Amino acid sequence: MAPFGELIHSYSRAQAIEDGVLVDLSALSREAGFNMPLAVTSGVWAIIAPEPMPSCQDWRGRAWDLLTILNLAIRRAAPGADRVDFAPLFVLKTGRPPEPVPMWAHCGPGDDGAAPVITIMLPGED
Secondary structure, three states, X not given: OOOOOOOOOOOOHHHHHHHOOEEEOHXXXXXXXXXXXXXXXXXXXXXXXXXXXXXXXXXXXXXXXXXXHHHHHHHHOOOOOOEEEEOOEEOOOOOOOOEEOOEXXXXXXXXXXXXXXXXXXXOOOO
């Protein structure tokens, strides 16, 4: 039995992706050099793929920028760190300069409890 008693309900990463709470960017992240599944919260997705999209941009380019900055943050992080904070620049409104958007990424076990996954979130999300 679990130390806190019987499990009443659990919500898996796969369910969160199916429900749209998380958006799976694993295919694109593999192109960017990540070797584990990667997802973003719906809040981060709203920044990557806003409606309407600022002119001369697309979600893939914005996602690629996000992954590049995350990769740099991971390289600067302490060895063994499971969390990194970073702030990629995004044009949030057409005609405005890019603004830093604070985010954080967590690396931890996925649904199987063993294989690592990365989740990118906004401050206050978990």
